[in-house]
Amino acid sequence: MSLTIDLNCDMGESFGPWVMGHDEQVIPWVTSVNIACCFHAGDPGTMRQTVALALKHGVKLGAHPGLPDLAGFGRRVMAVTPEQVYDMVVVQVGALAAVARTQGAALHHVKAHGALYNMAARDVGLATAIAQAVADIDRSLILYALAGSIQVQAGRDAGLTVAQEVFADRSYQDDGSLTPRQQAGAMITDAGQSVQQVMQMIEQGTVTSLSGKTVPLSADTLCLHGDQAGAAEFAQRLHQAFEQSGVRVQAV
Template sequence: MKHYIDLNCDMGESFGAWTMGHDPDVMPWVSSVNIACGFHAGDPATMRRTVALALEHGVRVGAHPGLPDLAGFGRRVMAVTPQDAYDLVVVQVGALAAVARSQGGSLHHVKAHGALYNMAARDPALAQAVARAVADVDPGLVLYALAGSVQVQAGLDAGLAVAQEVFADRSYQPDGSLTPRQQPGAMITDAEQSVRQVLQMVEQGQVTCLSGELVELKADTLCLHGDQPDAADFARRLHAAFQERGIGVQAV
């Protein structure tokens, strides 16, 4: 049995007068957070406040760089070259690293967001560009990457520590990829179903995909999306289930 799991959450996604997510309610239940860096969501003040909140709760701070697409929340595929991806990641990680230092903290990890995450999980050239960008900014950072994807190997090749990531509130395809959000069943909205999937991944190293097939995977870190309506309830239920099974929640 695995004795611990990192529970991470995407946060800091508010922008200007627009509030998104339930960051204060979810923060006490997670061990690491991925903070938007202003390209797909977030703004300087939100970045500062979210970093400060994470440090207050003893939660590890990570950069969540995405595509420059505020209107599409970084979830629309864009035609970016590996050099584009490298530049986007360097700038965003560097910005959040500076914010973290200003609040007396430091970065722990990097996790690409949305379309950039999924593109890098499939495209070796983009995966290498993202990994190289992270390593060039700070080789001591941990790279969070979709379990079993090409991004995992790219991170290892770049000399980074890599945490293979699984998802509490997303369904899977037979190739180990996440079900596209526009397809039925992509999001898991039932907390009990989510808990069953999580325990299967953490304890058994496999997940039942949407078609019913079993897919093998490694679970180092578990993502819960902070913009889900019941994100805080999901997090509490996951904590309770882990406690019952003797699984601790701690950062990678």
């Protein structure tokens, strides 16, 4: 059986003189990027520059819409309605699509960011709003969603192709959700442990939760966080592990 995985990374999250992430160092190792659209991070110039960087390296372009929360980097839960979420996604995806078009390119996928991503993973109303917004913009866009979550089914119900996403540096709960960042053990900082978790998810279709339970999931795309220390080195280590195991790295 041939195993493949897409490597995606959140990028374009710098704002004005403030630099976030290691985009130029990480991008040679990924196959798709999720570009911030100015709500949780980024600015118009950064969007343009990040699109150009992605095109230079031949990686797929994705919009990364988030909550309107620059101060909290989009990681704070907000009381938003499905209608408000629909509008947020339409505006952000539309903006990045326009930036891409000015450079002769088109978007490949959409992935919600931070709190919005996690809220939509368990709230059917928000999940449906995101999926419908993407479908109304362009049904050929792929929706990246947390593996096994409500967002996956909402995307399929909207007629979208859905890529189920897994994480190397985040621990999981028994229900397949990510451990909240404020809880102990939420982040996996040991590279060896991260690689082991990734290979289990790809080869066995399972992940071991924080409590030790084996949880089934499907892995189509793997998120790498470009702002973590040693992100480029970790990406190279993943590539080595994939090569040794016969896993092909390619975009969805």
